[in-house]
Amino acid sequence: MLDALSDDGSNISEADDGQEDVMTPAELIGKLEEAWLNEKFSPELLENKSEMVECVMEQLTHMEANLQRVRKGDVKASVHRMEIDRIRFVLSSYLRSRLQKIEKYFPHVLEKEKSRADGDPSFLSPEEFAFTKEYLTNTETYLKSVALKHMPPNLQTVDMLKAEPCLDSFVFLRVRERQENILVEPETDEQREYVVDLEEGSQHLMRYRTIAPLVSTGAVQLI
Amino acid sequence: MDPSEVEFLAEKEVVKIIPNFSLDKIYLIGGDLGPFNPGMPVEVPVWLALNLKQRQKCRIVQPEWMDVDKLEEIRDLERKEETFTPVPSPYYMELTKLLLNHASDNIPKADEIRTLVKDIWDTRIAKLRLSADSFISQQEAHAKLDNLTLMEINTTRSFLLNSLNCMYKLRSNLQPGSSRGKSQDY
Amino acid sequence: METPSYVPVPPGVGMEDNFFSLDDILLSHERLPSRMECLFPRLGFLEKSSDSRDIQEGTKMEMPLFLAKGLYERKRRVVSVELPKVYKEGWRTVFSADPTVVDLHKMGPYYYGLGSQMLHFDSPENPEIAQAILQCCAEWPPGGAIGSNMLGHFQKLMSVSPCLPLSWMKSNIMTFIGRFRRTMDSSQNAYNEDTSALVERLDYLERALFKAGQSGLNSFQCWERGRASTLTASSLVLNYRKRKITDLQP
Numbered sequence: 150m151l152d153a154l155s156d157d158g159s160n161i162s163e164a165d166d167g168q169e170d171v172m173t174p175a176e177l178i179g180k181l182e183e184a185w186l187n188e189k190f191s192p193e194l195l196e197n198k199s200e201m202v203e204c205v206m207e208q209l210t211h212m213e214a215n216l217q218r219v220r221k222g223d224v225k226a227s228v229h230r231m232e233i234d235r236i237r238f239v240l241s242s243y244l245r246s247r248l249q250k251i252e253k254y255f256p257h258v259l260e261k262e263k264s265r266a267d268g269d270p271s272f273l274s275p276e277e278f279a280f281t282k283e284y285l286t287n288t289e290t291y292l293k294s295v296a297l298k299h300m301p302p303n304l305q306t307v308d309m310l311k312a313e314p315c316l317d318s319f320v321f322l323r324v325r326e327r328q329e330n331i332l333v334e335p336e337t338d339e340q341r342e343y344v345v346d347l348e349e350g351s352q353h354l355m356r357y358r359t360i361a362p363l364v365s366t367g368a369v370q371l372i
Numbered sequence: 373m374d375p376s377e378v379e380f381l382a383e384k385e386v387v388k389i390i391p392n393f394s395l396d397k398i399y400l401i402g403g404d405l406g407p408f409n410p411g412m413p414v415e416v417p418v419w420l421a422l423n424l425k426q427r428q429k430c431r432i433v434q435p436e437w438m439d440v441d442k443l444e445e446i447r448d449l450e451r452k453e454e455t456f457t458p459v460p461s462p463y464y465m466e467l468t469k470l471l472l473n474h475a476s477d478n479i480p481k482a483d484e485i486r487t488l489v490k491d492i493w494d495t496r497i498a499k500l501r502l503s504a505d506s507f508i509s510q511q512e513a514h515a516k517l518d519n520l521t522l523m524e525i526n527t528t529r530s531f532l533l534n535s536l537n538c539m540y541k542l543r544s545n546l547q548p549g550s551s552r553g554k555s556q557d558y
Numbered sequence: 559m560e561t562p563s564y565v566p567v568p569p570g571v572g573m574e575d576n577f578f579s580l581d582d583i584l585l586s587h588e589r590l591p592s593r594m595e596c597l598f599p600r601l602g603f604l605e606k607s608s609d610s611r612d613i614q615e616g617t618k619m620e621m622p623l624f625l626a627k628g629l630y631e632r633k634r635r636v637v638s639v640e641l642p643k644v645y646k647e648g649w650r651t652v653f654s655a656d657p658t659v660v661d662l663h664k665m666g667p668y669y670y671g672l673g674s675q676m677l678h679f680d681s682p683e684n685p686e687i688a689q690a691i692l693q694c695c696a697e698w699p700p701g702g703a704i705g706s707n708m709l710g711h712f713q714k715l716m717s718v719s720p721c722l723p724l725s726w727m728k729s730n731i732m733t734f735i736g737r738f739r740r741t742m743d744s745s746q747n748a749y750n751e752d753t754s755a756l757v758e759r760l761d762y763l764e765r766a767l768f769k770a771g772q773s774g775l776n777s778f779q780c781w782e783r784g785r786a787s788t789l790t791a792s793s794l795v796l797n798y799r800k801r802k803i804t805d806l807q808p
Contacts, residue, residue: 352520
């Protein structure tokens, strides 16, 4: 499989590990599906994976270009088309769930983006950033023209920052890499905090906040 | 998550087919398939198997677990045990529905299988509700859910998670000093 | 899969409200019994029962939650807010006996939401209410029909030193838990039937949960019957057709 692709020079690498991992296209699609489910179930917006998205897009365009050359009615081509459709579905569903979260928490997302240190990776892709800013301006203009401009001058601002993701939401997860000593905070005053070990392959229901770092490292998968 | 999206994931599972055509290896983005030779069993993802079946290009071999004796055993164990027993496939419900709806002529005793799987499902969902109730009333902070399948989780997901979040917020009023309980004017 | 064009903003539930939530906006109009602690000049128009120009000190009137919250100050008291009677002793005894029989909708309908908001008005200068609730707590649980595990839980709760908002909020949660099973069972079992009788006695928060449970059940049933695989026209398109072109032109 690697051979088939190395001729067009599309080496797939992931920068967030700090090292250049070469992935097979099959692994790339696996990563996309992981990211899709994580994004679907995490209460907050996760780090953007624009590199991964670009790689997937590249694969799709490459394959589509190849299919252009195939004659109509070819069985193989129809199988390829079906696969492309399936990947496209996951990709758009992934991007859509990001946009939905951005629309829901846009002031918070922008705030987080502003307070990010220079070297840190951005949570938004450049396109998403542009979208968020535009969404904010449009919402503000809308609120202003519909209601706020009719208010007394001292009441013409709205604090929209209140809508922020609740990191204490519960999530379902499956463990990919064994983790020890995960602290479970008590729910009521009478309970004590305790630690659990997350065995590989086991499934759990717990607070997102406790395991949020493990989602971004890929040690657990939200389900 | 919509059940059809869970079904989408289930369609990635691999199933054995016996094709009636010949074709070279297909190099898909997600991996290689084939080669296909008439009468020679070959493994393909369910989405492709169903498509080929609909075009009458293959016969689907039912998965090993999709068998009346095996399922009866699982059903009896599921009824006996209080906890969730291991399921034969993480997508047993979805695969049963997909294969029986589209390839029931390749699967002997299809109706019996359908009833058995439904029995297993119902028993498990009843257990799931019991444990959800005790999770809420004990106000637990962590639960281990081994052997639960995605489709099972999915039927109660929004209800259970919303309830837990509501409880959390009601409870966080108990901590007057916490940032959440801060009074705020608007 | 349907992606609705408008996603309702859920209520904030806790002490903070969600600015864009319709439920929370309606909640902020719930009326609270309150007493004016000083003179409010020229605001007599707010008090419908008298014709005077000012609101006199000591006037008792009902005030919407948002106004009470805005006027209430811990240091300089201008209004004092009373606990609505559903949160008072008499009703609490009823809840402790069996939370599932109470018609929270009639009493609320924002029972939990308003209850949480009432914490804004907690103050040490309200000893009578505190006393009433403390007594109520001490008498709890009378060993009613709550179910054994619930009872154990109540007792655990009571071992913590109770102070006004704490013990009070706990009763709120216990009511929620006590009613949870019923909300769950009814929402997960009622398929394709009229649910209005089931939700009639639920508070708005519980109704939202009921809906969540129903959507889980319904979407699964639809999938099982294979309805998900038949294509239907988007509701947006269907609605669009019903409009006339003249409606669209300003």
